[in-house]
Amino acid sequence: MKRQKRDKLSRAHSKGYQxxxxxxxxxxxxxxxxxxxxxWLGGWxxxxxxxxxxxISR
Numbered sequence: 345m346k347r348q349k350r351d352k353l354s355r356a357h358s359k360g361y362q363x364x365x366x367x368x369x370x371x372x373x374x375x376x377x378x379x380x381x382x383x384w385l386g387g388w389x390x391x392x393x394x395x396x397x398x399x400i401s402r
Contacts, residue, residue, distance in 0.1 A: 353383045360384035364391025365400055 356375055360383065363372065370388050375381045394400050 353379060356380040356383040357387040360387030361391045362387075364388040365395065367395075 360373070363384075364387065368388075370385060373381055373384050373388075375384050391400070
């Protein structure tokens with residue numbers, strides 16, 4: 345059975361979240377298109393918020 349690839353915007357969001365968890369700067373966004381970049385930054389902001397309230401420890 346074939347596996348479907350995840351939606352590119354969903355993948356961008358999760359990659360941004362992972363970057364935020366690890367403490368990377370938002371300037372390190374690898375995406376160039378506006379939609380993917382926006383999703384990546386959204387994930388990054390979500391992770392930074394989760395770190396700030398203590399949901400994620402380093």
